[in-house]
Amino acid sequence: MSDLGVDGVLFDIDDTLVDTRGAFGSALGVVARRYLSDLPEGRYPELLVHWRADVENHYGRYTRGEATYREQRMARANLMHASFGGDVLDDAAYDAWDAVYEDAFQAAWAAHDDAAPVVKELLAAGLAVGALSNAATDYQSLKLGRAGLADSVPMLVGVDTLGFGKPDPRVFVEACRRLGTDPARTVYVGDELDVDAVAARRAGLTGVWLDRPGPRRVPVSEAEVAAAGVVVIRGLDELPGVLDGRVAP
Template sequence: MSGSTPPSSTARADAGGRLIDGVLFDVDDTLIDTRGAFGVALDQIVRAYLPDVDGTRRDEVVAVWRADATGHYARYARGEMGYQEQRMARANELQATFGGALLDDEAYGAWNAVFEDGFTRAWAAHPDAHDTVDLLLAAGVAVGALSNAAVAYQTSKLDRVGLSGRVPMLVGVDTLGVGKPDPRVFLEACRRLGTEPARTAYVGDELDVDARAAVAAGLSGVWVDRPGPRRVEVPDDDIAAAREAGILVVTSLTDLPAALGLVGPQQVNWPTSC
């Protein structure tokens, strides 16, 4: 695979040379196309609540929502505010940014119902998710999920896209009361997966919160840098430094098994649907 570095040197190879016994996945924008689902949800919000936003600005609305520049979701992940509190704060920031009315508790309840209707209906796995999980399991690798959302909510996503039977939701922000990048959540997920951190890879779409945080907790970090707009800008120097630190950078889950040394590139026979 082009552009990747070997798994963390802290892991010891087994007799067959394999470094990894377990793979933990992030859920949103790693296994599930959450960016696409946000697009559907926010299209409904624009129609109902932001009448002055024309079609040329729809991508901007999605970008502002995903960026969460004030960091409300990060505060939620640190246990500093509740889920609905952060969601309402983000909703009102979006409304203010694009000329919408301020939402009180009642108005926010209606706003959130519109958002959730579009969001949940649009949940779909990335095209590379199912086959990658199947190949990892066939290689004898333990697989699970660790996310900065609540366990029940993420389980419902995995259920909807047909992954929950193979990718159990092990740790969410409600498991220990905090989320990534706190090293405790990575270690707890490894404990539940039944693998040593040094022989476990964490795969996510965020360079800092996912890949760097995993390495800091003693795991191997994999950043899935999918094509398309990133949630936040990542300087080239940061990417180069991450590679130097042993972080794998892939553009698709298709590259993951070979990048981790679990199979040779010639062994990855992907279906034509990938």
């Protein structure tokens, strides 16, 4: 990777660098044993699907600055309880629920196996590397630290930086400014086709969709993938080869 035509790589964090799906599953299992005692353990995978799907798009409202972090998580917790036989959580009950959930969630944070080696390879090639996320900056910095990536992947832009998040093109441009790279020479890698890869391309970056094996948070058709006009990889270990392929012979 001596002349990539690329000066920097920006990463999404959740389910890109960090196995957040696995952490969700661990935390929801702890919650279910305490708050959804009538739910058979064999149905716990349904909780993960429900939580990640966020069918009422409460997290989307948060990233647009239309709801607080607490409001979106409390709404999602109550929707899950309503769907799986739990009690309604008032403010006090939610605070207790959230403490249980958050302790288990943070305890399960871990980097994907392919994250640190690929970041190391990109840095060794002289590329600037940073993170852009739709969660709060301090929270994601903590997550990167727990995952052992904070020293190599600085958290540059969160949803609190500008008061809104992806897919707004301004967050990508601001992340490039902080990274010190031109958007046209910057790659953005994320696990969401629309919010990450397509939005990055519309902001002038090269969008790379990380379609890891396993169930997708939102179903995506092959026609949508083909129309997206972005690079698709199945693991971060494919990224250096993609970047090498950008070099004209």
